[in-house]
Amino acid sequence: MSTNDESQAADAPQRKPQWEESPSAPLINGLKYGTCGLGILIVVGLLVWWPFKGMPGLWGALIGAAIGGSFILITVIAILLTSKASPSAVMAALMGSYLVKVVIVIGVTATIKNMDFYNKPALVSVLIGAIVLVLGGELWGVMSTRTTYVDPDETTGQ
Incomplete structure (x- = not known):
């Protein structure tokens, strides 16, 4: 590479990664921050409930984080996977994913309802915390992302 090429490369504006321009x-970013928030909650939930209630506290915290976190994160994943599809396909994916999530949550809670291997207050507190x-993490990620937008030109009517 010549010195002229090096100076042109140094003067060129730094391009953002492809995903930041999309x-x-x-x-x-919402998915990233939401996942980070869930990871932090899992650690805190385990640090609180495992020493306090032993193995039932551990299982309650893990089940609560899995139910609460997956219920919210699956929605964002479904939107991302169908972002280039038609609006009716996006709506079908969202409604389908919601139906599947509700059936799974009802099935899991009905299955473990009378079991005693987990602590119910741990499950409920971590589930609410996960939601x-x-x-909140997804909201922060969406709101803090800088995006380019263009206002329509009022003089041309476009």
Whole structure:
């Protein structure tokens, strides 16, 4: 590479990664922050409930995080997977994923309802925490993503 090529490369503006320029960048950041929030909650939930209630506390925290976190994160994943599809396909994917999530949650809770290997307060507290933290993380990721937008030109009517 010549010195002229090196100076041109140094003067060129730094390009953002491809995902930061895409319209789905806010959703990707929301997924990233939501997943990080869920990971932090799992660690905190285990640090609180495992020493306090032993193995039932551990299982309650893990089940609560799995149910609460997956319920919210699957929605973002479904939107990302169908982002280039038609609006009716996106709606079908969202409604289908919601139906599958509800059936799974009802099935899991009905199955473990009378079991005693987990602590119910641990499950409920971590489940509520997962919903709040994952939604908050996703909101933060979407709201903090800088995206390019263009206002329509009022003089041309476009």
